[in-house]
Amino acid sequence: MPDYQPFLMERFMSAYEQQVEYNLSESGVHPMTLRQLLDIDQSSVEDLLETELNYPYVNGIPVLRERIAAMYDGAGSENVLVTVGAIEANYNSVRSVLNPGDEVVIMLPNYMQIWGVAKNLGKRIRTFPLVEENNWAPDLEELEQAVTEKTKLIALCNPNNPTGYILSETEMDFIVRTASRVGAWILADEVYAGAEQFTDTRTPSFYGKYNKVIAVGSMSKAYGLPGLRTGWLVAPPEMVDQIWARHEYTTISTTMLSNKLTAIALSEKVQPVIIERTRRYIRKGYPLLREWMEQQGDTFSGIPPQAAAIAFVKYDLDINSTDLAMRLIKEKGVMIVPGDHFGMDKFIRISYGLPETYLKGALSRIEELIQNIASPA
Numbered sequence: 001m002p003d004y005q006p007f008l009m010e011r012f013m014s015a016y017e018q019q020v021e022y023n024l025s026e027s028g029v030h031p032m033t034l035r036q037l038l039d040i041d042q043s044s045v046e047d048l049l050e051t052e053l054n055y056p057y058v059n060g061i062p063v064l065r066e067r068i069a070a071m072y073d074g075a076g077s078e079n080v081l082v083t084v085g086a087i088e089a090n091y092n093s094v095r096s097v098l099n100p101g102d103e104v105v106i107m108l109p110n111y112m113q114i115w116g117v118a119k120n121l122g123k124r125i126r127t128f129p130l131v132e133e134n135n136w137a138p139d140l141e142e143l144e145q146a147v148t149e150k151t152k153l154i155a156l157c158n159p160n161n162p163t164g165y166i167l168s169e170t171e172m173d174f175i176v177r178t179a180s181r182v183g184a185w186i187l188a189d190e191v192y193a194g195a196e197q198f199t200d201t202r203t204p205s206f207y208g209k210y211n212k213v214i215a216v217g218s219m220s221k222a223y224g225l226p227g228l229r230t231g232w233l234v235a236p237p238e239m240v241d242q243i244w245a246r247h248e249y250t251t252i253s254t255t256m257l258s259n260k261l262t263a264i265a266l267s268e269k270v271q272p273v274i275i276e277r278t279r280r281y282i283r284k285g286y287p288l289l290r291e292w293m294e295q296q297g298d299t300f301s302g303i304p305p306q307a308a309a310i311a312f313v314k315y316d317l318d319i320n321s322t323d324l325a326m327r328l329i330k331e332k333g334v335m336i337v338p339g340d341h342f343g344m345d346k347f348i349r350i351s352y353g354l355p356e357t358y359l360k361g362a363l364s365r366i367e368e369l370i371q372n373i374a375s376p377a
């Protein structure tokens, strides 16, 4: 077998997420039920029941592509490809853009999918950091140095997973100028747009700022509908076509029902209600987490995340982050993500966009274990 880089975080989730009592490893808000979704607008129920469970348009049903396009300035439905989650959009984008000898530049920390895919393709990967001391703002000088004539792709996650950092307009412009200097594509994973904590303004997309952008979105995070397995990408039509050619090899399409339910969720009537729900969860959950962190003395610290339902929390305990995560699973039935999965030990990623009693129940279990680690019996 050739060396293969598994997707550490997703492997970890697959192994344990269905076993634990409290799952604080997810990065989206608490999922909606089908009833909650359809109760916002009941006018589509009959149409759903009459739906033939056939293959849909493999690039996404027209009404859905139109609704997605409407979220991006200057985009039309010809710019949209509907995929099985953002994960497929990212994967097939990387495969479509990169040729032999091309290099990739990646923001770190990051959801490590693109890093792993590029590694498995044998690509040279250069990175630039988000800097904790600067409230997770990116080091743009390092970006500038990382981008060379061989750079074909700059991969970003904005708002960022795991830090929740949102790039400023100035930083976005700098990144665009840097990419255009060498003609590189920007792959902007924007799955947390809409899940902002401190502003009601949706995080702006990279789409429309430069002609070589692939912007990726999803129903999984900001909409609390991961079970639909609907994602998408927005890009120039020629690039959409190239990625679509790979989509046919990998998944053909997401399901007919997912297309229809996603179109309902992104309708003018329903979309704002879902986004408000998401922000309510985030804005109620983070103060609870913060208060709990403060109650633990100096053990935890962290920069308040600007978006997403996750906090990247630093801890001062004499234990490696994977060991801590495993002890939480085995001894307390609680799952968090170890910083090791982002190459940053002594951090954990904790989700908080969850019902209050669930979140508090999980945090009190974590507290029991950390007290035991801090002062073993």
Ligand SMILES: Cc1ncc(COP(=O)(O)O)c(C=O)c1O
Binding pocket: 027, 084, 085, 086, 087, 088, 111, 157, 161, 189, 191, 217, 218, 219, 220, 226, 230, 231
């Ligand atoms: C930044 C980021 N991109 C993509 C994904 C995959 O999302 P989806 O469920 O839409 O495939 C995730 C899931 O955690 C994520 O955090």
